[in-house]
Amino acid sequence: MSESFKIRKNGIDQIIYLEKLRSIQRSICKKIEISDLQDKTIKFVSGVDIAYLNEEAIIGIATFDFQNKRLVDRIIEIEKAKFPYIPGFLAFREGLPIIKVIKKTGIDSDIYMINAHGIAHPEGCGCASYVGVLIKKPTIGVASRILCGSCKIKPTKVGEWSPLNHNRKKVGAVLKSKDGCRPIIISVGNMITLEKSISVVKEFLKNGKLPEPLKAAHEIAVNERRRLVALNKK
DNA sequence: GCGACAG
DNA sequence: ATCTTGTCGC
Numbered sequence: 297m298s299e300s301f302k303i304r305k306n307g308i309d310q311i312i313y314l315e316k317l318r319s320i321q322r323s324i325c326k327k328i329e330i331s332d333l334q335d336k337t338i339k340f341v342s343g344v345d346i347a348y349l350n351e352e353a354i355i356g357i358a359t360f361d362f363q364n365k366r367l368v369d370r371i372i373e374i375e376k377a378k379f380p381y382i383p384g385f386l387a388f389r390e391g392l393p394i395i396k397v398i399k400k401t402g403i404d405s406d407i408y409m410i411n412a413h414g415i416a417h418p419e420g421c422g423c424a425s426y427v428g429v430l431i432k433k434p435t436i437g438v439a440s441r442i443l444c445g446s447c448k449i450k451p452t453k454v455g456e457w458s459p460l461n462h463n464r465k466k467v468g469a470v471l472k473s474k475d476g477c478r479p480i481i482i483s484v485g486n487m488i489t490l491e492k493s494i495s496v497v498k499e500f501l502k503n504g505k506l507p508e509p510l511k512a513a514h515e516i517a518v519n520e521r522r523r524l525v526a527l528n529k530k
Numbered sequence: 531g532c533g534a535c536a537g
Numbered sequence: 538a539t540c541t542t543g544t545c546g547c
Binding site for chain 1: 534535536537
C-alpha cells in the first residue's frame with residue numbers, strides 16, 4: 297500500500313492513505329475555473345489565516361472593502377484540527393475548517409485570499425483551490441515559500457514579479473512585496489486569473505510583506521491565541 | 531540514498 | 538505552524 301497515517305475521528309481510529317487524498321485533489325483540480333472576474337464588481341475581499349493552540353485551529357478572517365481598503369469585519373472561530381500537517385496535503389488540515397467557518401458565519405466576500413498555494417501544487421490543487429472549488433468562490437493562494445516549481449529570475453524590486461513554473465507550465469507568480477523580505481508566491485485558487493490575482497494582492501500591499509487582508513487575519517488569529525493562552529494560565 | 535517539503 | 542533572545546542589516 298501507499299504511504300498512510302492514522303487519525304482519530306469520532307473516537308474511531310482511521311487509516312488515511314495519501315494516494316486516496318491525491319485522487320481527491322485531482323478530482324477537485326478538474327473543477328478549478330481559471331476565469332476572468334470580468335467586470336463583476338469587487339466589493340469585499342477577505343483574508344484567511346489560522347493559528348494553532350495544540351489541536352485547536354483558531355481561524356481568523358479579515359474582510360476589507362475593496363474600494364477604500366478599510367477593514368470592515370473581523371471573525372474569530374475555533375475548530376478542531378483533525379488532520380496533521382503534511383506538505384502537499386495542507387488542504388485536508390485547513391480547508392474544511394475554513395469552509396465550515398465561512399458557511400457558519402455567513403461571510404460572503406467576492407474574493408478570499410488564503411495563506412496557502414492554489415494551483416501551484418503537485419496535483420494542481422492546493423488549499424486555496426480546494427476551498428475555492430468547494431465554496432464556489434474566487435480564491436487566491438498567497439504563500440511565503442514555494443511548494444513545487446521554480447522561477448528563473450528572482451524579482452528584486454518591490455512590485456516586480458516573475459513566473460513560477462512547474463512541469464513547464466506557469467502555475468503562479470513570485471512577487472517581491474517588500475524590501476528585505478523574500479518574495480511571496482501567488483497562485484490562482486479558483487475563478488480568477490493569475491493577472492487579476494497579482495493585481496488584487498498588489499492593491500492590498502501597504503507596508504508589510506503580506507497583503508493587508510492576510511496580515512489582519514493573521515493578527516486576529518494570533519491575538520486570540522495569546523488571549524486564550526493567558527486565560528489558561530489563570 | 532539524500533534533501534526538500536504551503537501551514 | 539510553534540517554541541524563543543538576541544542580534545545582524547537596511
